[in-house]
Amino acid sequence: MKLTAETKVHDAVSAYPFLLDWLAEYDSEFERLRNPVLFNTIARAATLKQAAAMARRPLDEFLDDVRDAVARNEIAAHEASGSATPTDTTARAARQEDLKAIIRDLHAGASVDDVKARFDALVAGIDAAEIAAMEQALIAEGMPVSEVQRLCDVHVTVFKDALEGEEAVEVPAGHPIDTYTRENVVVIEITSGLRCSLDGLVAEADPDRTAAILGEIAAQLERLREIDHHYLRKENQLFPLLEAHDIVGPTQVMWGLDDEIRERIAVDLAAARSLQRDGVVAALGETLGMVDDMVYKEEKILFPTALEHLTEPEWNKVAEGEHELGFSWIEPPAAQVAPTAAPEPAPGGALPLPTGALTLQQLDVMFRTLPVDVTYVDAEDRVRFYSEGMRVFPRTPAAIGREVRKCHPPDSVDKVARILNQFRSGAKDVAEFWLEMGGRFIWIRYLAMRDATGRYQGCLEVVQDATHVRDLEGERRLLDWS
Secondary structure (H helix, E strand, O other), X not given: OOOOOOOEHHHHHHHOOOHHHHHHHHOHHHHHHHOHHHHOOHHHHOEHHHHHHHOOOOHHHHHHHHHHHHHHHXXXXXXXXXXXXXXXXXXXXXXXXXXXXXHHHHHOOOOHHHHHHHHHHHOOXXXXXXXXXXXXXXXXXXXXXXXXXXXXXXXXXHHHHHHHOOOOOOOOOOOHHHHHHHHHHHHHHHHHHHHHHHHHHHHOOOHHHHHHHHHHHHHHHHHHOOHHHHHHHHHHHHHHHHHHOOOOHHHHHHHHHHXXXXXXXXXHHHHHHOOOHXXXXXXXXXXXXXXXXXXXXXXXXXXXXXXHHXXXXXXXXXXXXXXXXXXXXXXXXXXXXXXXOOOOOOHHHOEEEOOEEEOHHXXXXXXXXXXXXXXXXXXXXXXXXXOOOOOOOOOOHHHOOOEHHHHOOHHXXXXXXXXXXXXXHOOOOEEEEEEEEOOEEEEEEEEEEEOOOOOEEEEEEEEEEOHHHHHOOXXXXXXXXX
């Protein structure tokens, strides 16, 4: 949790329960928080900015003190989980502070050479978990993720010598880490080939040969772009489990770098395809360095940290969705067999589903919010459900249970029957239509619904006012939204 001036005192203490005692010791004004009634009323409304005023402390100083307390508590908790002695805990907490001081110096403009000697003198055999804890503590203390991300490559440069002494992780064949590692072998093979091609491009003066080399680079970058599957599995399968163990900082930083690498590969590929020699020469080397450094971060930081914290059942969860997201370059491991047991009861009366759980109220609100109108016709061709909210064609409760043919005008009944019969036989899965209506562009789709065995379960009618969608041009990304 990021602590800011507007964070509610109740939220901060709920996220970090130790803060209740810490605040009481920090200033006697906070002793009142021990009263459950006051804690559940005043503390819900009061912000940390207001708490600083109560303690008669400058806001920045108060926030720094709170964030430092949180960081130290998290470090101590990490050490306690590793059965460290009090002496070990104190020493490692102090070292963590020194590590953060080095990063702050780098942020302030110090060169790698300026801090490397201090780092080498400070640590002997630093482990991957300590590096992850450092980034976590920096973010907990208020340093923006974007700043940690900007410094991440510098971290790796400084820490490489210390990390080199660590043994490579060993896991069984088919384990997610084994799959990631086999893909990383191919990554290094591709980036090495691209570096050779880039050297040739820099040295080449003949225009025809230059164009040929750019074509080779484009082909290699097209192959490198498959790294997206590797990153998607890491971000959507591994990161959520790490975050469940409160390892948030490193995952946020790494995801940001993954996105930057994806973007750089796409830009370099476009430059190579359009024979922009100077653009490729200027940018490709840095892109390849980022890709190789990501391999290093995964092998020396991410994977050891994950193996230290995740349990065998959690690794099974990591593996469950991998085949849906895809693999990069390698033969996929054997697919996990889906469990046959009934899903566990969901909390709060929610309906358990294969990919989550929703209450009836949530389902109702969801259907009312969808930017389409949906009607479900069962396998016996009777209307069983329609959504309320953004409707294009009128529906009333009288339609429920009615044979769908009777819900259409006579001149279209035969066509509806033909569509449903082809869905039922398996000859077709989709029928779609579009029309202009009152200045709106309406898109209508009939979709056959089948279970996991392929058995026909009915038809879904989806109707959308696509006027706005039809007029969209260019692109507007998430980061462009305001």
